[in-house]
Amino acid sequence: MSWLRPQDVVEKALAASTADAQVTYVVESSEANLRWAGNSLTTNGSMRSRQVVVISFVDGGAGMATGTVARTGSPDVAELVAASEQAARDAGPAEDAVPLVAEPPPGAGEWDADAAETSIGVFTDVAPALAEAFGEARGREELLFGYAEHAMATTYLGTSTGLRLRHDQPAGRVELNGKSADMSRSVWAGVGTRDFADVSVADLAGEVARKLAWSRRRVELPAARYETLLPPSAISDLMIYAYWTMEARDADEGRNVYAKAGGGNRVGERLAALPLTLRSDPFAPGLEACPFQVVGGSSGSASVFDNGMATPAVDWISGGVLTNLIRPRAWALNTTAPATAAVDNLLLESPGATATQDEMVAATERGLLLTTLWYIREVDPQTLLLTGLTRDGVFLVEGGEVTGAVNNFRFNESPVDLLGRITEAGRTERTLPREWSDWFTRAAMPTVRVPDFNMSSVSPAS
Template sequence: MSRDEAQALARRVLGFATATESRVIIGTGARGNTRFAVNQISTAGDNSNTTVAVRSVVDGRVGSASTNRLDEAGLRAVVENSERLAKLSPVDPELMPELEPQSYQPGVGWSDSTARLDPAGRAAAVGRITDQARAAGLVSTGYLETRATAGAIANSKGLFAYDRDTDVALTTTVRTADGTGSGWAGGASNAWSSIDPAALGARAIEKARRSVNAVAVEPGRYTVILEPTAVGNLVQLIQGSINARGADEGRSFFSKAGGGTKIGEKVVDERVTLVSDPFDPETAGNPFTGEGLPARRVTWIENGVVKNLNYDRYWARKQGKEPTGAGGGFGGGSLRMSGGTETIESLVAGCQRGLLVTRFWYIRPVDPRTILFTGLTRDGTFLIENGRITRAVRNLRFNESPIFMLNNLEAMGRPVRVSASESGNAGAAVVVPPIRCRDFNFTSLSEAV
């Protein structure tokens, strides 16, 4: 859907509105996926859809409704349903007025290479993994997902915003025929042209081969080399605590003892900077929030020091601040972490004894005040002795905070975009380096391969 088409549709919807204030959110586009198992494609699907969501304000009460019926009757009905629900709702004490028209920087998240990737192209990409695995006598599984969408926001005050973007993610797990060895590799991007399926397959195959005959190591605190995906799995968890309201109300890690927040305080190693930038091609995001507020580049932590917390419009007004314009924090999820010049090989070479971790999974919260999480290693965990990987080890459960991890930093490599979601979909854009850190806390062994 083009900008002009989205604007015309929004005007049609708003033309039916009688509420005090109304907002229309349009989402449209195409999604495709190909799933493979046992070295062959098992399912493939494509769908396209357009949804219209309406938010109505009637006398301080808010209602919402959505539809994918775009005929006149369907659009009229969704507005009427939204307004009817608003009248039934209690008064919202934190209601903010709709925004006046805004100016937006053009988005940078669209890639023709992703938008053009069709089922045949996805099948060919999967084949570059399955053919390698089959030739090696191994078993590959995985998931390839694409998304090419457009979104628009309009309101009764004349605001209109439009953007389109693409995402793609390819992940694969390769196992030995007897199921005792497992390796994983994955990539995510806005641009399909930046993903190399054959290289991902080769990496997963190598890890699967090396992970057989795993031995148990004693749980405890280890120096670890975390590959970029493992770093992304943990660093993105800071997002849930970066909001200003939780900090002001004393409910988060960013709350200061005795009141206030930790803005201006050093909380991690001085080499660490965390930034959200929706206009960085590697971390591209929407150029506006769900309310139509222009998005912007936000530095959350700079040289280890907290610089910003995420203020929504209501809390910003209450606290006398400017709203951040970062969606749910980290630019709606996107994040770039600073890095260094090391390679994974040199990070390993600098470790006397430790563990190399490919990725984490089944990550769950333990303590929000310290951002403590628990989870498991998966698909390639190896013992390092005297600067060399010597053998595979059984998977371990960890109890660790990304804040503690970033305080115990020893060295970093070059940041890369990773597939940091456990589900294998593109998820939010996360660009992070491999790292070496000390005293990473492993609490028990796992039977999982």
């Protein structure tokens, strides 16, 4: 078929339906990137793509069943709809069946507008700033590696209940690695952005240069529990995992860390010693995310029946107390608790906190300052014990100053347990989660102080 407008694809799919109900959405995407290595730009490129998803709902008498089929490019819409309906007929009744959403959420975009696009032009100010940073790095006999990426995804969602919803989602990031000429020292800085207007390559390069200077002195330390400052990127990776596992059903059925001993969940229980708030808000400035659900397949945290459901701001932890869990409408009906949708951003805040990372370092008699974490894996869902490695700079702080770099470690920590042991949180700032940046770039976190972070073994990783 010809390349239809995404809105027309949605309308054509809905018109072709013979099922009891249907949800169709089209995601129109464009991407641009720059990559560099050894103080030189190496590649740049751009691409465009389209995904079409049809979800059919068929009541075969035993209950409503669903079938989802997705295609990329310009598929035959009639074939796609037929395949989705056959998948629904072949499936058993869905346990999360509820009536489809019919009430439009606030904040839905203009349906008839064209899809937003990005291009290589988004890097107009980035490329010359990189050239300057490369020259400065060469002067210090250091090497810069990294990339900048920007994506724009426009989603058009239509349903047989009459919803016609549209959302533009920009997402960008810059990651900058600095290495010594002999590759023995490696550090990192990164930032997430919507449009690159707020990205300072000079600031990132300055951060890398400072960390490389710190790392000229090497100190070997054994595995132990250390007072540790986790910068925004590191704590964001841990808090995102805590957020991803906030499924109410798993908690209610005793399968995750938010389950209460003896039954039920821990909503209302204090998790953090400080009055910390962990929240999501689709309209948070600089972290704007889709204000409605777009779901291709049901899980414990989302349901295809909830497509188009509003995703308003929500406090997951408020004043240190667990306040909400992620709860699709079907599970909410089972438990009489309110339905609560996940939002694609996350903020951790400490009321009134103003301390910068440098000020927190200055207040540290002896401890560690991390850069990032990586290779994070779950060990025990009941406690949310995670393991992973430190990466690209672990620094020793003595007498309020960074005095050198130490070896990397493997850590073992539960982010939920960690909340109860944080003794200080600084000011919240936008950050780039290093481990999860392929999936989650919209986060704002403070630097936090933990008096006894568990470095369980020494790691040979550089």
